[in-house]
Structures are given as C-alpha cells and as structure tokens.
Amino acid sequence: MAGNGIVRHPQDMVLLLKAAGEVTRLRLLALLAQGELSVKDFTEILGQSQPRISRHLKLLADAGLVTRHAEGAWAYYRLYREPASDGLVDWLTGNVDPQATELLRDREKLAALRQAHRDRAADYFATIAQSWDKLRNLHVADEAVEAAIIDAIGSELVGQFLDLGTGTGRMLELLAGHYENGIGLDSSREMLAVARAKLDEGEVAHAQVRLGDITDLGDYRGQADLVMLHQVLHYFDDPGVVLGHAAACLRADGRMLIVDFAPHDHEFLRTEQAHRRLGLSDQQVEMWARASGLNAVCRQKFPSAKEGGLTVCLWVLEPAELRNVKGV
Numbered sequence: 001m002a003g004n005g006i007v008r009h010p011q012d013m014v015l016l017l018k019a020a021g022e023v024t025r026l027r028l029l030a031l032l033a034q035g036e037l038s039v040k041d042f043t044e045i046l047g048q049s050q051p052r053i054s055r056h057l058k059l060l061a062d063a064g065l066v067t068r069h070a071e072g073a074w075a076y077y078r079l080y081r082e083p084a085s086d087g088l089v090d091w092l093t094g095n096v097d098p099q100a101t102e103l104l105r106d107r108e109k110l111a112a113l114r115q116a117h118r119d120r121a122a123d124y125f126a127t128i129a130q131s132w133d134k135l136r137n138l139h140v141a142d143e144a145v146e147a148a149i150i151d152a153i154g155s156e157l158v159g160q161f162l163d164l165g166t167g168t169g170r171m172l173e174l175l176a177g178h179y180e181n182g183i184g185l186d187s188s189r190e191m192l193a194v195a196r197a198k199l200d201e202g203e204v205a206h207a208q209v210r211l212g213d214i215t216d217l218g219d220y221r222g223q224a225d226l227v228m229l230h231q232v233l234h235y236f237d238d239p240g241v242v243l244g245h246a247a248a249c250l251r252a253d254g255r256m257l258i259v260d261f262a263p264h265d266h267e268f269l270r271t272e273q274a275h276r277r278l279g280l281s282d283q284q285v286e287m288w289a290r291a292s293g294l295n296a297v298c299r300q301k302f303p304s305a306k307e308g309g310l311t312v313c314l315w316v317l318e319p320a321e322l323r324n325v326k327g328v
C-alpha cells in the first residue's frame with residue numbers, strides 16, 4: 001500500500017478505513033476478490049435483505065473500494081482497481097483467515113450459486129441444441145457478422161484455432177479454410193453431437209470438438225494463434241474471468257475475436273434463454289482485456305434491423321506490447 005505515490009486527505013482515508021472496517025463489508029470484499037457479483041448474488045450468499053446489502057455496497061462504492069455497473073434490473077459490483085484501494089483490499093483479503101467460518105461458508109455458497117447458474121445454462125443448451133443454428137439467426141443476421149469475422153482474420157493462414165464455447169461448431173465450419181488445425185471446446189454434449197455431425201458432413205477433417213469447461217483451460221495454455229469467443233461471454237456471471245482464461249491460451253502474438261451483444265435491457269433473456277449478462281460494453285471489454293495484457297478494439301457493430309432488436313459487436317484483441325512494438 002505504501003509508496004505507490006497515491007496520497008489521500010486524512011478524511012478520505014478515514015472514510016476508506018471505515019468502509020472496510022465492518023464484518024459484512026469485509027465479507028463482501030472477500031467475495032468480490034473472486035470476481036464480479038450482482039446484488040442478487042450477495043443477498044443469496046449472505047442471506048441478508050437487498051436494502052441492507054445495497055447500503056453496505058453503497059458505503060464501499062462511496063469510499064472508492066468498489067464500482068457499480070447497472071445492467072437491466074440488476075447491478076453488478078467489482079473491486080475498484082485503483083492503486084490505493086486495491087492495495088488495501090489485497091492486504092485485507094490476503095491477511096484475513098480464509099478458513100474463518102463465515103468466509104468459508106460464503107465461498108462455498110458462491111461456488112454452489114455459480115454451479116447452479118452453469119447447470120441452468122447446460123439444461124438450456126441441452127434442450128435447444130438441435131435448433132441453435134436457427135435461434136442464433138433470430139437476434140441478428142449472421143451473414144454480415146460472419147463476413148466481418150473473415151475480414152478481421154485476414155488472408156494469412158492461422159495455425160492453431162481455438163473456438164471456446166463452440167456449440168454446434170459454426171465457427172469451425174465457417175473458418176475451415178482459414179486455419180491449419182481447429183479445436184472447438186464446449187461443456188454441452190448435446191451441442192457437440194450436432195457439431196460433430198456437421199463437421200463430418202462438411203468433411204472438415206482438420207477440426208475436432210472436445211468436451212471441456214472453458215474456465216479450466218490449463219491444457220491449452222499458450223497454444224493458440226487465434227481464440228474465438230462467439231456469443232459465449234454473456235452466459236457467464238463474470239465474463240472478465242473467462243476472457244482471462246481465454247487470453248492465457250494465446251501464443252505471444254496470438255489474437256482473440258469476441259462476438260457478443262452490446263448492452264441491452266431485454267431482461268427476459270435472463271429467464272428464458274439463460275443469459276447472465278445483458279450485453280457487454282466496449283469499456284468492459286477493454287478493461288477485461290487490459291487485465292490480461294491485451295488491447296481490445298471494437299471493429300464493428302451490427303445493429304438489428306428490427307426495432308428494439310439487439311446490436312452485435314465484433315471486438316479484436318491483440319497483445320498490448322506487440323501492438324506497441326508495431327506502433328499500431
């Protein structure tokens with residue numbers, strides 16, 4: 001904490017210490033050290049009322065320890081990564097006994113909650129696997145997005161392509177002429193069954209699909225020249241964490257493409273189609289990318305032709321250092 005060049009007025013320092021100096025708020029900070037969480041998540045984990053949790057979160061936000069991001073009817077919180085507060089939170093969460101009963105219980109409840117969300121998404125994809133290719137087209141015309149993806153990849157042949165959350169394998173099929181070797185990972189056996197049939201039918205022999213969890217990518221570290229996250233991140237509570245796992249799969253000069261929705265307020269997508277996040281903003285993607293040593297640029301946005309429809313964005317992520325070397 002000391003020596004980072006940040007100086008605070010004593011009153012602000014007291015505000016910061018008071019905000020952190022309470023058991024429930026310490027528990028909230030310890031949970032946030034694991035990733036972004038919504039107020040709803042906190043009420044379920046801590047078993048406290050929403051107004052109470054919101055009051056605690058407001059105190060933490062006023063002190064600059066956390067930031068709030070409104071998303072439809074929900075609000076998400078994350079630790080504010082500013083040197084003075086960051087150091088304080090790291091010190092607090094790093095020096096508190098992780099085996100303390102409340103903290104242990106909170107972590108267990110968080111893990112159970114995340115698992116319940118994953119199960120719900122898995123059930124959803126098991127049900128819609130056969131119709132996903134038609135469903136995908138409902139939100140936005142695929143052709144324009146797919147043409148932009150091909151354009152973003154460029155003419156050079158990609159060595160190892162890794163499609164995370166490959167679903168029915170559309171990206172492996174679409175980009176078959178652009179990579180030497182393709183791997184599609186997905187946690188849904190039902191989606192993968194459709195993907196396998198499709199790749200066999202299209203005779204895409206240089207691609208394979210594998211059952212796997214994209215939050216556990218140790219086997220793929222540093223291997224990919226191109227990683228794709230196509231309509232996947234909004235199914236996760238904390239897309240930034242998934243982006244971090246994906247980034248670790250890239251070779252030093254590898255690139256990542258993300259296709260996902262821009263922020264929207266179609267709350268029903270959470271209940272009816274297992275979405276966890278109502279789109280991603282450029283700022284969020286840039287922030288998550290930066291945390292993984294990447295620069296993110298929104299290459300193109302595709303507004304829906306229908307009124308009130310969803311906008312799709314294509315982001316290109318490249319290693320921050322390499323871009324500087326190239327002077328881009």
Ligand SMILES: C[S@@+](CC[C@H](N)C(=O)[O-])C[C@H]1O[C@@H](n2cnc3c(N)ncnc32)[C@H](O)[C@@H]1O
Pocket residue numbers: 121122125136164165166167168169170171185186187188191212213214215229230231232235
């Ligand atoms: C909306 S589909 C997108 C599929 C494909 N990328 C596309 O655009 O057609 C999202 C996919 O992510 C997969 N998925 C969700 N959570 C996952 C996880 N933890 N690990 C691997 N795949 C996951 C789902 O099974 C589903 O097939």
